[in-house]
Amino acid sequence: MDMPAPNPAILSRKAQIVARLRSVLPADAVIDDPVETRAYECDALTAYRCPPLAAVLPASTEEVSAVLRVCHEEGVPVVPRGAGTSLAGGAMPTEDAIILGVARMNEVLETDYENRFIRVQTGRTNMSVSGAVEEEDFFYAPDPSSQLACAIAGNIAMNSGGAHCLKYGVTTNNLLGVKMVMMDGEVVEIGGAHLDAAGLDLLGLICGSEGQLGVVTEATLRILRKPEGARPVLMGFDSNEVAGHCVSDIIKAGILPVAIEFMDRPCIRATEAFAGAGYPDCEALLIVEVEGSEEEIEAQLERIIAIARTHNPVELRESGSAEESAKIWLGRKSAFGAMGQINDYMCLDGTIPVSQLPLVLRRIGEMSKDFGLDVGNVFHAGDGNMHPLILFDANKPGDLEKCEAFGAEILKLCVEVGGCLTGEHGVGIEKRDLMVTQYEPGDLEIQMAVKDVFDPKWLLNPAKVFPLAASDARRIAAE
Amino acid sequence: MDMPAPNPAILSRKAQIVARLRSVLPADAVIDDPVETRAYECDALTAYRCPPLAAVLPASTEEVSAVLRVCHEEGVPVVPRGAGTSLAGGAMPTEDAIILGVARMNEVLETDYENRFIRVQTGRTNMSVSGAVEEEDFFYAPDPSSQLACAIAGNIAMNSGGAHCLKYGVTTNNLLGVKMVMMDGEVVEIGGAHLDAAGLDLLGLICGSEGQLGVVTEATLRILRKPEGARPVLMGFDSNEVAGHCVSDIIKAGILPVAIEFMDRPCIRATEAFAGAGYPDCEALLIVEVEGSEEEIEAQLERIIAIARTHNPVELRESGSAEESAKIWLGRKSAFGAMGQINDYMCLDGTIPVSQLPLVLRRIGEMSKDFGLDVGNVFHAGDGNMHPLILFDANKPGDLEKCEAFGAEILKLCVEVGGCLTGEHGVGIEKRDLMVTQYEPGDLEIQMAVKDVFDPKWLLNPAKVFPLAASDARRIAAE
Structure with missing residues (x-):
């Protein structure tokens, strides 16, 4: 993966820049020892690494503002980082960039059940947002697979989804407002606990902007009442096509389960070997989960099962207890780990x-046959969010490149059939050069001109989202 | 209401500009006879009028593009117009502007039940979008009061809501993609039938942008399956405060009715005199509607009624039939008409x-006492979207100004308590100078810089949304 050449003037001023950062932050919040900065060389797209100039861990919006003011004055690029779980290289540094991690900013600032929101610092993990309102039987809906680890900051940056987003929407549908620090250190508040925005709705723009527009330090999030109950049904089919048609028919019938998860044979086999969830040996599995009161659950499952039967399922297993439900989900939740046991894999994300x-x-x-690489499919089928896992051997010369080429072809296919390059992982470095398959040059030009408004020097999260040649040209022009 | 002085150079070139528009449109699509353009002098904010230079009624995206290209070259401002139902003056012309009406563009281009969307030209009325999918038991959720008349173009421009948006969200939550013509005539497509956007999410920015960024000619809208049934319950209370607490308690309990509508005594009285819906004579009424299967309806109403009882209602009337449901809604739906029988009114909109x-x-x-003007409140209480109706006499000198001042105070109060200047009507000309109460100068500067990206000459929908002095300065600087 090409990265822009570091600015030698910045590298040569490292000591001075670090000293300035130390002057605005507590001593332990500035990390410049190359041994310690190794933790920040990559995110979850581990195939690519680069040491940053330094890393900082501010503990408040004021400290973030102070850091950005220094970097803005010094012309130093800044890579915002949540929990570093990006699968698209969204938090990957460049050699001349400061990593700005929000991990220390994880406080709950306000919970308000009457107005149904929670306000948190964005370093807080997704799961612990729900945890903070659990006592009152509320929850925060978006649930990425990495929810134990991933931070709200990254969820907002990537507009993250999850298995239950078919019913509840993705981050943008559950985000009410943000406090954001602009690259020049100015602090702005956008949106809030109320409905709608006057004038241009910048909140929708900021959600999913991958750290290109500012550093979001606080978020006001919609919380929802927990459903009374939920129950999955497991369905096995003879072919991917038939399973796909079953998904379409459920959606077309106007039923809205909370989740429709899909696994194909390679994933089913790997998962069975790994977790022993008792899945049938078939071509394709669906896990369809519905929720509500007992009566609502019964009524929905009845309709779903009737539809499934028209597709001659080889297996149709309703859960009869909490243990059976857990077992049905066990395989799905182990799928990524199971595939990782077989080989290295690259997890794609397209809709x-x-x-x-x-x-x-x-x-x-x-x-898969053409490229000679195995692929497993496990994904959120209800909203068309695919996650093909391509298996490759990182130690075999040429395999990574073949895997990248295969992945690019899959994502191009997504665009071709009317979809999108990314569902919830973002563009990052991984898909920046594929943006031209999704957008006309004029469309990209508008996006980059909007970036100009927020970050005229192109210092925020460099070498991501936009084709490298285009963003490089923009950055150099702004120097 | 101050409007910018028209550009004399444009007025003097009217014949030439109209001739150029005639060269790109059918003869009957260009209206410049001052008698005929009277229909375009105002929208539903009828207190303010201004004759436009001319009006055009293109029938396709290509024709819209041709019109905008001409206007861009000639430096003529353009005011996009849906059905002209704006209550905030969002479609009010200036003397040197062309009205671009999309009324002739009302085709359904595609319906897709499998992927749950409909694609329409934006001149189509809100109600007839649902009409187009009714046969298959689907509907389009946002339901502004003006839904019989209002166009999807205006719904997108203002991010319109409606009584049932508590459950289903407003336009931005139901809009998947748009085709938009930029001021220079370029046609762009943003979003689509798929989940998420790669790079910056411009769709969220365009929704609610009040015609400041481009002319949206086609929209891809989410359609939903109709619920099995719905049933309202009418509740009367001794005071607005108690009714307000009841609303808070329902929301806090995590119940999500499709609608919670609120009427205060002045509205109840006017409505009873006008429509005879059999409402009790009390201080405040709530209409709470739930939907789903019969069992779901029963279960939800039971919880809601239990909460209501803790607030000692003076009336608690469950609907026992379709007729009784219609009668409960009759008064609410007649409220605006009923208030209009009493006097002229200004309908505010804040959250x-x-x-x-x-x-x-x-x-x-x-x-109301301080200003000596009566006010009735009828609004979507569940999501905090207020619609105070201030009564005044348009023929009484000074009354309109007093009404405007009163309205401004109410909207400032909304902002003060953590709300927003606008819920679903937009800023338009009505609230442009109040934007400074919602935003810091830096926030407004960002919004205006984003507008610069899309419309560098500031020709689109002039004198709206931003404080007049600020938008005027921007426009003059761009000349």
């Missing part, structure tokens, strides 16, 4: 219209 | 955190 599932799965199977 | 309802209603009552 497609639900009706294209059968076609896209068939084409991925064909490509 | 507040739900918990502030009692305080805000009390303060509005006090202000």
Whole structure:
């Protein structure tokens, strides 16, 4: 993965820059020892690494503002980092950049059940946001697979989703307001606990902007009442196509389960070997979960099972207890780990219209043969958010490059059938050069001109999101 | 209401500009006869009028593009217009502007039940979008009071809501993609039938942008399955405060009705005299509607009624039939008409955190005495979207100005308690000078810089949204 050449003037001024950062932060909040900064060389896209100039761990909006003011004056790029769980390299540093981690900012600032929101510092993990309102039977809906570890900062940056987003929407549907520090250190508040925005709705723009527009330090999040109960049903089918049609039919019937998860044979096999969830040996599995009162659950499952039967399932297993429900979910939740036991893998993330599932799965199977790399599919089928896992051997020369080429073809296919390059992982460094398959040059130009407004010097999260040549040209022009 | 002085150079070139528009549109699509353009002198904020230079009624995206190209070259401002139902003057012309009406663009382009969307031209009315999918038992959720007349174009421009948006969200939560013509005539597509956006999410920015960024000609909208049934319950209370607390308690309990509508005594009285819906003579009424299967409806109503009882209602009327449901809604739906029988009124639109309802209603009552103008409150209480109706006499000198001053005080109060100047009507000309109460100068500067990106000459929908002095300065600087 190409990265821009570091600015030698910044590298040569490292000591001075670090000294300035130390003057505005507590001593232990500035990390410049190359041994210690190793932890910040990559995020969860571990195939690519780069040491940063230094890392800082501010503990408040004021400290973030002070850091950005220094970096702005010194012309130093800044890479905002939540928990570092990005699968797209969204928090990968450049050699001349400061990593700005929000991990120390994890306080709950306000909970308000009457107005149904919680306000938190963005270093707080996704799971512990729900944890903070659990006592009152509320929860925060978006639930990325990494929810134990990932931070709200990253959720906002990537507009993260999760298995239950079919019903509750993704981050942008659950974010009410933010406090954000601009690159020049100015602190702005956008949105709030109220409905709507006067004038241009910048909140929608900031959600999913991958740290390109500012550093979000506080977030006001919608909380929801927990449903009375939930129950999954497991379905096995003879082919991916048939399973895909079953998903389409459920959606078309106007039923809205909280989750429709899909696994294909390679994933089912790997998962069974790893977790022993008792899945049937078939071509494709669906886990469909519904929630509500007991009556609502019964009524929804009845309709879903009737639809499934029209597709001649080889297995149809309703959960009869909490233990059975947990077992049905066990395999799905172990799938990534199970695939990782087999080999290195790259987890892709693209979205497609639900009706294209059968076609896209068939084409991925064909490509797998062409590239000679195995692929497993485990994903949120209800909203068409695919996560193909391509297996490769990181130690085999050329395998990573082949895997990248295969991944690019899959994502191009997503765009071709009317989908999007990214569902919830973001563009990061991984997909920046594929942006031209999604957008016309004019569309990209508008996006970059909007970035100009917020970050005219192009210092925020460099070498991400936009094609490298384009963002490099922009950065150099601004110098 | 101050409007900028028209550009004399444009007025003097009217014949030439109209001739150029005629060269790119069918003969009957360009209206410049001052008698015929009278229909475009105002929108539903009828207190303010201004004749436009001319009006055009293109029938396709290509024709919109051709019109904008001409206007861009000629430096002529353009005021996009949906159905002209704006209550904030969002479609009010200036003397040197062309009205671009999308009324002829009302086709359904695609319906797709499998992927749950409909694609329409934006001149189509809100109600007829639902009409187009009714056969298959689907509907489009946002339901502004003006839904029989208002166009999707205006719904997108103002991010419109409606009575049922408590459950389903407002326009931005139901909009998947747009085709938009930029001021220079370029056509861009943003979003689509798929989940998420790669890079910056411009769709969220465009929704609610009040025609400041481009002319949206096509929209891809989420459609939902109709619920099995719905049923309202009518509750009467001794005071606005108690009714407000009841709303807060329902929300706090985590119940999500589809609608919680609120009427105060002046509205109840006017409505009873006008429509005879059989409402009790009390201080405040709530209409709470729930939906789902019969069992779901029963279960929700039971919890809601239990909460209501703790507030000692003077009336608690469950609907026992479709007729009784219609009668409960009859008064609410007649409220605006009923108030209009009493006097001229100005309908405000602000949002507040739900918990502030009692305080805000009390303060509005006090202000009503101070200003000597009656006010009725009828609004979407569940999501804190207030619609105070201030009564005044348009023929009485000074009354309009007093009404404007009163309205401004109410909206300032909304902002003060943590709310927003606008819920679903937009800023338009009505609230542009109040934007400084909501935003710091730096926040407004960012919004205006984003507008610069899309419309560098500031030709789109002039004199709206931003404080007049600020937008005027921007426009003059760009000349």
